[in-house]
Amino acid sequence: MTASILIVEDETFVALDMELILEARGYRVIGIAADLVGARAFAHEQIDLALVDLNLRDGLTGPQIGEWLAKEQNASVLFLTANPKLLGTGVAGTIGVLTKPTDESALTAAVEFALRRRQGQATSAPPSLRCFG
Template sequence: MRGGNAGADAALRILVVEDEVLIALELECLLDDLGHVTVGIAGSSTEAIALGRAAEPDVAFVDIHLVDGPTGVEVARALSADPRITVVFMTANAKRIPDDFAGAIGVIAKPYSERVVASILDWVADRRAGRAPEHGAPDGFHFAPAP
């Protein structure tokens, strides 16, 4: 069962890049409840980049601060180099995001709500399906500035 937009019907394959195990597991449960598939959880930049290349996710939720330091920006740059992967930062450290957002489409501020996660995934699913998204940015999400 999908939350949010009924028109966005395809399950997305999602990589969770988060070093806090409880947060990662909570997000994985939320994604499952929304009808999506978590293809992996990574706590370090090396693991995240390797999983991103091997698992071929549609979306990567990336925290800024990982086990190996503030390396989420590096992960976002590496993953967003693949045009098939949509990168979304999920962090309480938005000040560490560079002006170009390292290729990410935007940031979900922590703590986040289920509604924000569901809305962004519906937005991404609509874009991937060639449909115009039905809504702008939900509260708690900030799009990257246009290039």
């Protein structure tokens, strides 16, 4: 079954670029949200993985969105941000953070890692991903 991915990013071109990369790899991008309200609109969807920026259209809501997606929606969560230090030691229930800007290979390696981990497979994190805990 194809993994369903939610992108939470308020920079339209960045979000669309991620969507194109992921769809070219065979993943199903269920949507793009630019803020907390937009992310919550996907609560009815099965979300396998969410890629979440920190600073969104409604402010620094990314950590809150990531925690909600992990705890309430049972989604695996990766953060993508230019400010990874804002996450400190991490957010409960989430996997880790990629520093932006990132490239296609780093993004896909992190996504593949997160999805293998979700399936319970033993796997090593790619060097570009800082895992929490």
